[in-house]
Amino acid sequence: MTTNLSRRSLLALGAGLGVGLSASTMLGGSALAKAPKLGTQTPYWHRFILGDAEVTVVSDGTLPLGPPKGTFVGVPDEEVRKMLSDNFLNPDNVVLEQNSPIVNNGDRLILFDTGMGTSKAFGPTTGRQQKSMAEAGIKPGDIDAVVLSHAHIDHIGGIVGADDKPLFPNAQYYITQSDFEFWTDEGKLGSPLKDFVVHARKNLMPVRDRIVFIKDGQEFLPGVQAIAAPGHTVGHTIFMVTSSGKSFAFLGDLTHHAVLLLEKPRMEFSYDTDPKQAAGTRVKLLDTIAANKTPVMSYHFAWPGYGHIAKTGDGFHYYPEPMKMEL
Template sequence: MSTQRRALLGAGLAAATLPFLGRAEAAAPFIGRGAPAWYRFRFGEYEATIVSDGALPLGKAEDSFVGAAPGEVNAMMRAAMLDPSNALLEQNALVLNTGRHLILFDTGMGDSMGPASQMFGPTTGRLLRNLRQAGIDPAQIDLVVVSHGHCDHCWALVDANGNRNFPNAQVAISEADLNYWTNDANIRGPAFMEPFIRGAQKNLNAYRDRMVMLRDGQEVVPGVTAISAPGHTVGHTIFAVSSGPRVMVYTGDLAHHHVLLLRRPLLEFAFDTDPKQSAQTRARLLDRFATDLPLVMSYHFPWPGLGHVVKEGQGYAWLQAPMDVTSLG
């Protein structure tokens, strides 16, 4: 046993012998529930609320993040005090109130596809509940911006019966992604492709009469600009939110992991439509973020997904922004 471990155990045993001076009472019961997962802050003239859809466990990190030398992914995870046997991603959706529009960026997993909605486990699909806990009625949303057509980004557009969860909203998505993920001809390759396409068809087709096609470099609404970032999907899009001199970039699935894909941007991700294009897009945009230093809001980084990308060695590092105690939570 190491000297440090013996010292720690010794301190613990010594503490255990201290007498408890209060009255003997029954232990307090476990409460069994946590706080609603939402965080609100001002961004320039806007009000922003980050709402969680819950944790998304991928399983073994080396199964999802590929292209490294044997053992390298596990070593990077352990060095960051993370469990390589379960790469756990957050799901952080952004709600932006510009004063003119109430915009939801991505919807989370939802329950529209029944058992398939829990293909990543039962901890997902919590966005609608947390949205209401944050004081936002889904009927107030007038625009849902979908970064791409994957299950954890659009499957909560409708409920299990196919009814719209956002009855007054338009849906903005790239035409390339809309066409790809609603096309039966793309049911090929990995086993996940069929449920992904069936889920996209059910959710996206329910809003066909109110679709807005995203265009690279064009404003979706005043203050929100679409930026094409293909590779993860054919039409994957990220968004720059501007208010006065301040800029925040909502990055969707540009990078799924705050350690693996920042330190090694050219690693490939198992759910990418075009892994090599995705890696090149990621490397290019991370370099831009590390140069311009916008506030970055990532869908899958540790809660609440706000921070900055900075250069570190041959790659990048994630500097999580502090949660402001003066925020509007």
């Protein structure tokens, strides 16, 4: 005889018998297993294919900015908070990611930006890029090129380790001359920019002889083209990465937030060197990216930061690409 008991029929049986049977009693008296909580998370890397290239995204960890007031300006604070809560985001703490693509084009292994490194200026969750790379099976000594969108603390911080020695001993480094000179200028050590300058000098000066200056429009590495995006910093640059007809734009800090600075792209960001120029650059380049339907990789969007941007009214909307687990 075949027996097919549903949960409803079991409950009805218990009620019909007039007794309080527990699930463990009905299933033979064995107690449910109490498995321990594991307290671990998946490794912080993701891999996908771009044409003939293999792209591995590694994280330097989350970067919390705290309350949006004073950081995202030009829009009333309550409106900013509503934008966050309407998108199920914490209105009291804006949290950014730090997503670095590593592109293996068969000829070179190219890393874009290096995270906070040893600095804990934004808390303890940053500084894990080297760990993420190890989880992904990538050795620092195998990196041939380190491409820097700009010289802010959270993009150049992982060039040297705790011993101040370069972590990528075989790499050349690529950055604009204007950004290098601005953020390593000792004359700014007495200004509010002091911490950024100290950190930039700590990381960039030990590799000064390996730095190659790049220019707008230049394809300075095979399949990597520089596109000037000034405003966030004087020499801030985004990059078009291409392999066998497939491309994505690495946005650096063109936009820090997938809601705030896309829905209202002219909102200003307090970490911009020239906020009004940054907003104009943001709108201009996002217009082009959206019109061309170019995929994007954003350094600060939710992990792993890969997706598409579409024009919506006076702003834009970000559509994350589903994570494909097959290569």
